[in-house]
Amino acid sequence: MRKSGAKAFWLSFFLTLAILLPLLGGLIFYSGWQGGQARQAEKSQSGVPLGGPGAETDLTVLVTVAAEQPGFVLVRLDAQNGVLHLCPVPAESVLLAPGGTMLLADSYSSAGPARAAALLAATLNIRIDKYLAVTPDTLGKLWGQLEPPRVNLTGLLDQEALAALGLEADPVLSLPPAEANAFITGLGLPPARAARVRAAVWDAALRQQLDNLADTIPAGLRKQSGSLLTDLTAADFYTLENTFRWLAKKQAEVQAEPVAGRYDQQAQRYEFGEDSIAFAKLRFVPATGETAEKPLYATPAPVSDPLGEGQQTASPSPQPTAAAGGGSAAPESQGSPQPTADARQTGGVPVPSAPGAGGMGQPSPAASPTPVGGTAEEEPGGPTATPTLPPQAAAPAGSLE
Template identity: 35%
Template sequence: MKEKGWRPFWAALLAALLVLLPLVGGTVLLTRRSLRTRLASRPQSGVAIRQPKEENRLSLLVCIAPTETTAPGFLLLYLNASQNCIHALALPGELTVPFGADEASLADCYRAAGPARCREALLSALSLPEDTHYLALAPSVLQAIADRYGMLRVGFSGALTAEELALTGCSSNVQAVSAREAEELLNGMEDTVPPAHKAAARAAVWDAFFRQELELLPAALPDALRAHSSSLLTDLTAQDLLILDDTLEFLADRSAAIHTEALPGGWDGEHYTLTDDSHAAVQTLFNVSPTEAQLSSASEP
């Protein structure tokens, strides 16, 4: 009788366990999954955030090569991820630079000896960093690269006077232009507006290029340069392009501060010469304070 009495008990216990164990197990699994989700979504202060390195900067002389009917164009470009800045300085082609035992305009220096010689001349004339690179590309190549970003919205009213706007066919309002149209407008300013104003107009075009599609540059610009490498004149290496990739990513992610202007100087109708304002503009380009520049100058032999 005692043995028969225990059988219903074990049967009931077994049935209860068959029902409860899946419920308890499911509850445990759901609880652990919910806990993992909350932990994953919580900020992890102990995880290091990738920071720019000293190498994430680039000083570059960009040259737009001349054609049979157009003059060369020049731009000094400085990218620095640690300082979160994109600075550009448009240089007039009429700028007087050292050339051999004499002097020549920057444009004539390019026509005679190419972009590498222009870089060497500017190293001494403007005290550029020794690691400044050069990049020269034809207008057609520049247009092919820039056209990937669509029309540029450019305002020339800050660069040109009302009379100069009328002479060059530029609008006093912000206007949408393609890279080809922008280059045609700039070429139309040759012998029409003073060198400083033409350089300021070129700076306005580059400013629009960087501001309008900054987020696209990391993914597209270095690849575009690689795609057109056979038609470029440059001392940028494959490693330099990788650094450019990384630097542009930092600058785009952090909405970098963008500053563009034209190199100020003295113009006598034939020669464009450097002044104190010229050197101050170069210091601004590289984020060098006047005090630092004076100390550097004083330490030179």
């Protein structure tokens, strides 16, 4: 009896182990799997998608610093390729408009940043997804507690200008974003050279704080939304956050350079040509369909001096290119028609009037067309070529038409 009892005990014991051990093993395996899922979920909630940056993380924005003398910068955040393009556009840039031509500053002061973005996109034949206008004070608030960018002015200013700023010994300047626009305009530089200084300031700001932009800029935009003039939505702020995180993760390359063009000192106009279209095509997403336009002026690639002291000039024997449509441009003195809607109906950023610039429907002091391939100063006795304008196509999304 005792032997049979012991045998039954051990048999039941081993049967119990045979049942419990697989259950315990399965429980341990399930606990480990759950822990891995939790870590993966925590990583996904950090703001960086697991799959990779999508098409929505390739965004081009026209940023306008709304001041007495506004500043314009085309910003392309390309998280897919890990590149951040910064291209200042001089306020004196000539844009194609339905009624003729007008300056970028005039289009902004007359109808706001939406109109300026639409005309600039049509002129350069690129896609501009969003627009954003901020005052210098608001720009400083967006920057938050981040360190001011340190800008090396070597090669941008001559020794006399550096000495006037007290920087002849050390040409590195710590420049808070709220003061940057006033500093640049206060230098009194020609437009092309001022645009290079602006490019250096923006390059230093975004390059030095690339790892902190995702936690600062989108949150600042949400907080200051009542002081912005923009078509960025709440969903776009989350897209910006993910885009900045991907750019930081990829250690994105920052490329800062003004949009190519030629400055006419006599007319005080910054003119785009074939080289400008080629420049924009390499750095931005080209427009598609019927939005493609030919440039206002067909000029060979300009040659600029290192400090931008003189205007950019073309080769001595340029040939004008006939624009599609064959129609002649309406004189700028006749103005451009008012848009059908007012871009200033939302947001709290005041839209200043550009000093000395006529608005839509107002005569502009710099209305005379410029000969292709040179300025009046370069060819005092040369004939003046009359440019032709292609027919206007539908403006990109976000315009006021």
